Amino acid sequence: MIIYPVEVILVVTGPVLVIGAGVAGMTAAVELADNDVKTILIDRKTTIGGNALELYKAFPTDDCFYCFEGNRWRPGIRKCFYRSAMIDQPNIDLKISTRVKGISGTPGTFLVNLEVGPQYVDPRKCTLCGLCTDASEAFHLVSPQCQPQAVSYNPERADDGAKKAEEDCPTGAINLSATQTEETITVSDIVIATGYHEMKPSTIDEYGYGKLPNVITQLELAQMLDPNGESSGALLRPSDGAQVKSVMMIQCVGSRDENYYPFCSKICCVFALKHASIISKERNNSRVSVVYMDIRTYDRHERYYRETRDAGVEFVRGRVSRVEAHKDGTLDVYVYDSLLNKYLKFVVDLLVLSSALEPPEASNELISSLGLNSASGYVGSADPLSENEVVAGDHVYACGGALGPAEVPESVNQARAVVSKILQGRK
Numbered sequence: 001m002i003i004y005p006v007e008v009i010l011v012v013t014g015p016v017l018v019i020g021a022g023v024a025g026m027t028a029a030v031e032l033a034d035n036d037v038k039t040i041l042i043d044r045k046t047t048i049g050g051n052a053l054e055l056y057k058a059f060p061t062d063d064c065f066y067c068f069e070g071n072r073w074r075p076g077i078r079k080c081f082y083r084s085a086m087i088d089q090p091n092i093d094l095k096i097s098t099r100v101k102g103i104s105g106t107p108g109t110f111l112v113n114l115e116v117g118p119q120y121v122d123p124r125k126c127t128l129c130g131l132c133t134d135a136s137e138a139f140h141l142v143s144p145q146c147q148p149q150a151v152s153y154n155p156e157r158a159d160d161g162a163k164k165a166e167e168d169c170p171t172g173a174i175n176l177s178a179t180q181t182e183e184t185i186t187v188s189d190i191v192i193a194t195g196y197h198e199m200k201p202s203t204i205d206e207y208g209y210g211k212l213p214n215v216i217t218q219l220e221l222a223q224m225l226d227p228n229g230e231s232s233g234a235l236l237r238p239s240d241g242a243q244v245k246s247v248m249m250i251q252c253v254g255s256r257d258e259n260y261y262p263f264c265s266k267i268c269c270v271f272a273l274k275h276a277s278i279i280s281k282e283r284n285n286s287r288v289s290v291v292y293m294d295i296r297t298y299d300r301h302e303r304y305y306r307e308t309r310d311a312g313v314e315f316v317r318g319r320v321s322r323v324e325a326h327k328d329g330t331l332d333v334y335v336y337d338s339l340l341n342k343y344l345k346f347v348v349d350l351l352v353l354s355s356a357l358e359p360p361e362a363s364n365e366l367i368s369s370l371g372l373n374s375a376s377g378y379v380g381s382a383d384p385l386s387e388n389e390v391v392a393g394d395h396v397y398a399c400g401g402a403l404g405p406a407e408v409p410e411s412v413n414q415a416r417a418v419v420s421k422i423l424q425g426r427k
């Protein structure tokens, strides 16, 4: 008779830490919680939602960006993440204004030291009465859809009105003397969902970003097009509030450039043409042109290329060599057209830069504290050749923008792959 050695299998059951509450992190947290896994979801900001909170309409469906699957714990709710029961799902412990300070322990039993706060506004007490936002510019509502539903406080904009707002807040929600605290948690698995950051291209001299007010980025354009934004969706020149009649977009700003990021940011052709399409259809007094090296509307997104061409968007293959501003707010943009082999001059009201998507601040610290691979500053897969791109290390996973530029459906799929891996490990 063969006697097999007894194998001891340790089934890990501790809570899971999800770092970053954008679309990817929220998906992972909700699906883990629905499967009875205790989940600690942290975000360094005062509201959840990440970049999606500021993007208006989403490709590929052109839906409102806040749509997000709810959870089984509260069936029948609208599929909007700001009403998705993220705040009161009993298996999710949501901690806003929270960052990771240090990680020790071993895979399966990580000790994570968190820096929490300062929490100047208690979201459980704020009723959004608006008294503080009237009294001081330091208080603002990030978005009407933000979760938790509370105003945020920016100490860098503190003024005389802020102290008065603290005294007058009818629910005592404001504490301007709040300080940062620390907390250590023990978790079995870590999910990195820290997303991406849009590069601010002020160091690339030829475009004038940061010096010329009418030169903006795609993320700034998205906020301008949003009916909930400052201009209520109107396309206005930042310099003087005049109606924008002509927009030029410049692709590959800081991407595919050895001086900045050698990689292609993958989704900027698609969101630039999504914006060109919105402007052509909904702001039809404005003309749009796009200066590109290659148009990479991958997969099903080719329709944006076809639709924008049909709508009269002008495509110029080349590079911008310089931008000059006039006193009347218009910009002269000099472009080398590589198909015509000559320099062209365009006069536009608004120049929009499709700027590189870079790893978020503190990405490197997380990668090195967990001994993970790095892929151009983003989290790299533990085994780049394996199909499990979401497995970053032993009991460590990554999804969404944390792995590199990704659209929402891809981020959601990766988050679900992470959940499936964690659940498999607990069987």
Ligand SMILES: Cc1cc2nc3c(=O)[nH]c(=O)nc-3n(C[C@H](O)[C@H](O)[C@H](O)COP(=O)(O)OP(=O)(O)OC[C@H]3O[C@@H](n4cnc5c(N)ncnc54)[C@H](O)[C@@H]3O)c2cc1C
Residues within 6 Å of the ligand: 019, 020, 021, 022, 023, 024, 025, 042, 043, 044, 045, 048, 049, 050, 051, 052, 055, 057, 058, 059, 060, 098, 099, 100, 193, 194, 195, 196, 197, 198, 218, 219, 222, 267, 271, 274, 360, 361, 362, 363, 399, 400, 401, 402, 406, 407, 408, 409, 411
């Ligand atoms: C201009 C523009 C338009 C776009 N349009 C579309 C579109 O139409 N359709 C589409 O599918 N995709 C679009 N995208 C891409 C979309 O934004 C991403 O797919 C999506 O936001 C990825 O979600 P995420 O959760 O991975 O990351 P993010 O949205 O970046 O969220 C990451 C979260 O992690 C938090 N965080 C970061 N670091 C830390 C840390 N150290 N500690 C704690 N918290 C941390 C951040 O505060 C943030 O809340 C667009 C992107 C841009 C720039």
Ligand code: SF4
Residues within 6 Å of the ligand: 121, 125, 126, 127, 128, 129, 130, 131, 132, 133, 151, 165, 168, 169, 170, 171, 172, 173, 174
């Ligand atoms: S005054 Fe208090 S309750 Fe009213 S919006 Fe400000 S923080 Fe919220």
Ligand code: SF4
Residues within 6 Å of the ligand: 251, 252, 253, 255, 256, 263, 264, 265, 266, 267, 268, 269, 270, 294, 295, 296, 354
């Ligand atoms: S997606 Fe398009 S704009 Fe973005 S880096 Fe790639 S080629 Fe350039």
